[in-house]
Amino acid sequence: MIRRLRLASGLLLFAYVVLHLANHAVGLVSLAAAESALAALRAVWQSLPGSLLLYGALLVHAVLAFRALYARRRFRELRAAEWTQLLLGFLVPPLLAAHVLGTRAVGEILGTETGYPYVLAIYLELAPEQGLRQLAGLAAAWLHGCLGLHLWLRLKPGYERWAPWLLAGAVLLPTLATTGTLAAGRELLARMAEPANAEAWQRLRASIEDPEKLALLGQLQGALLWGFAGALLAVLAARQLRRWWEHRGGRVVLAYPGGRRVTVPLGTTILESSRQGGVPHAALCGGRGRCSTCRVRIGRGLEALPAADEAEQRVLARVGAAPNVRLACQTRPRGDLEVTPLLPPQVAPGDARGRPGHLQGQEREVVVLFADLRGFTRFSERRLPYDVVFLLNRYFSAMGTAIEQSGGRVDKFIGDGVMALFAVEGPVDAGCRAALEAAGAMAERLEEINDHLADSLGDRLRMGIGIHVGPAIVGEMGYGRAVSVTAIGDTVNTASRLEALTKDFAAQLVVAEAVVARSGMSFEGERREVAVRGRETALPVVVVERLA
Numbered sequence: 001m002i003r004r005l006r007l008a009s010g011l012l013l014f015a016y017v018v019l020h021l022a023n024h025a026v027g028l029v030s031l032a033a034a035e036s037a038l039a040a041l042r043a044v045w046q047s048l049p050g051s052l053l054l055y056g057a058l059l060v061h062a063v064l065a066f067r068a069l070y071a072r073r074r075f076r077e078l079r080a081a082e083w084t085q086l087l088l089g090f091l092v093p094p095l096l097a098a099h100v101l102g103t104r105a106v107g108e109i110l111g112t113e114t115g116y117p118y119v120l121a122i123y124l125e126l127a128p129e130q131g132l133r134q135l136a137g138l139a140a141a142w143l144h145g146c147l148g149l150h151l152w153l154r155l156k157p158g159y160e161r162w163a164p165w166l167l168a169g170a171v172l173l174p175t176l177a178t179t180g181t182l183a184a185g186r187e188l189l190a191r192m193a194e195p196a197n198a199e200a201w202q203r204l205r206a207s208i209e210d211p212e213k214l215a216l217l218g219q220l221q222g223a224l225l226w227g228f229a230g231a232l233l234a235v236l237a238a239r240q241l242r243r244w245w246e247h248r249g250g251r252v253v254l255a256y257p258g259g260r261r262v263t264v265p266l267g268t269t270i271l272e273s274s275r276q277g278g279v280p281h282a283a284l285c286g287g288r289g290r291c292s293t294c295r296v297r298i299g300r301g302l303e304a305l306p307a308a309d310e311a312e313q314r315v316l317a318r319v320g321a322a323p324n325v326r327l328a329c330q331t332r333p334r335g336d337l338e339v340t341p342l343l344p345p346q347v348a349p350g351d352a353r354g355r356p357g358h359l360q361g362q363e364r365e366v367v368v369l370f371a372d373l374r375g376f377t378r379f380s381e382r383r384l385p386y387d388v389v390f391l392l393n394r395y396f397s398a399m400g401t402a403i404e405q406s407g408g409r410v411d412k413f414i415g416d417g418v419m420a421l422f423a424v425e426g427p428v429d430a431g432c433r434a435a436l437e438a439a440g441a442m443a444e445r446l447e448e449i450n451d452h453l454a455d456s457l458g459d460r461l462r463m464g465i466g467i468h469v470g471p472a473i474v475g476e477m478g479y480g481r482a483v484s485v486t487a488i489g490d491t492v493n494t495a496s497r498l499e500a501l502t503k504d505f506a507a508q509l510v511v512a513e514a515v516v517a518r519s520g521m522s523f524e525g526e527r528r529e530v531a532v533r534g535r536e537t538a539l540p541v542v543v544v545e546r547l548a
């Protein structure tokens with residue numbers, strides 16, 4: 001709830017700043033256009049609902065910022081972007097107070113007009129130092145918002161694709177806003193320099209330098225800044241008080257893999273304990289409980305832990321965590337604990353995203369198909385390399401299409417062989433059916449290749465296929481670009497062995513009887529029992545001499 005409130009209020013304030021900057025950018029068209037845009041925006045933000053939304057969001061965001069400052073025990077785990085965002089956020093109120101109070105509060109209290117000419121005359125002519133302060137305030141608010149968006153979105157799938165465009169927008173908008181403000185300001189000053197406007201300029205100047213207005217602005221600004229500084233000091237004092245109180249409460253010992261032990265005061269999170277003890281620990285979101293990369297498996301001491309709150313439960317559920325897994329940054333042990341960080345210290349945003357179980361690694365029943373070309377090594381020895389590559393690519397394309405059209409997934413091509421998986425996500429019986437259909441389609445495609453290349457091939461190509469069903473460990477495995485979903489285990493080895501048996505039986509297919517039974521298909525073939533390494537009992541199989 002707190003996180004959602006912070007996000008919603010931050011997004012609303014960010015939308016306000018975007019529109020504000022866009023308004024300034026319109027100054028590139030003309031001062032009149034910028035004034036019209038300002039009038040349209042004021043109609044929204046100065047209406048009762050608009051004001052409630054805007055100032056409500058401002059208040060909520062500020063209160064939650066102080067709350068977060070109090071809640072965070074240590075800042076050392078923050079990365080540079082998070083540090084920058086935090087500091088910029090606390091710089092915004094002192095930098096923008098004069099502008100907000102001067103253009104809205106003072107104008108409303110005294111019933112005076114504070115439009116574009118009023119602001120531009122102050123910033124570009126009468127008090128340029130205030131203009132610079134306003135520029136710094138807007139830059140701080142803009143960077144604070146952009147960094148907040150980045151830290152939130154980087155955990156979302158597809159962000160990498162959009163990031164360059166968002167970065168371009170983040171640079172372009174304030175650039176256009178600054179040049180638009182300067183253009184509108186130049187236009188105003190040129191107009192005011194005309195003798196015919198001398199009186200208007202004096203009126204504007206008098207309105208800006210009105211002592212009553214300046215006195216009121218000074219009072220309001222002083223109250224706001226003192227209030228802000230007081231709240232900041234109160235939060236810092238409360239943090240110290242809590243620290244002192246917790247140090248009185250005793251200490252807990254955390255045991256890490258490899259025998260490392262870290263003793264910390266009660267109330268310290270597991271992540272803070274890792275930092276204090278010098279234990280490398282992943283924490284992509286800087287301990288905000290968003291990314292899940294700090295997750296740890298709890299051994300001894302699990303029962304004494306306070307229960308995970310709703311936000312932590314939601315993040316853990318997103319990554320399919322086991323019941324003994326907790327977020328290190330959100331968990332404060334009440335007694336001694338055994339913990340094992342689950343991710344390596346250097347993690348990528350992708351590690352924080354929820355992924356289907358079959359990608360994260362799970363044991364499940366799958367159907368595995370192996371196919372191999374017979375005598376291809378001999379065939380390739382008599383051919384030019386170009387012919388070999390051409391033929392193999394044609395063969396792989398035909399086999400890949402047959403597998404995928406039947407609902408399977410090509411796992412890999414190995415030499416002149418193919419490994420395919422079925423039922424990686426769906427039901428196993430349907431996977432058995434799909435694998436048998438794929439075998440038939442592969443045999444047909446091979447015959448088409450043989451017919452098409454009859455003149456150049458000499459001998460017709462022949463193929464052996466083995467299919468088995470059973471439990472395997474399925475998951476995304478590999479390194480760098482060579483990462484794919486694959487399966488390992490006995491079922492895979494057995495399917496490969498059945499494919500090898502096609503040579504012994506001079507057959508095109510050797511399939512485990514379980515696959516045929518579970519497919520529910522009527523299937524012609526010879527029933528046999530074969531010995532397979534690693535199995536105590538013989539494996540019933542169906543041998544099919546020719547599929548096509």
Ligand code: FES
Nearest residue numbers: 287289291292329
């Ligand atoms: S560090 Fe991101 S959830 Fe703990």
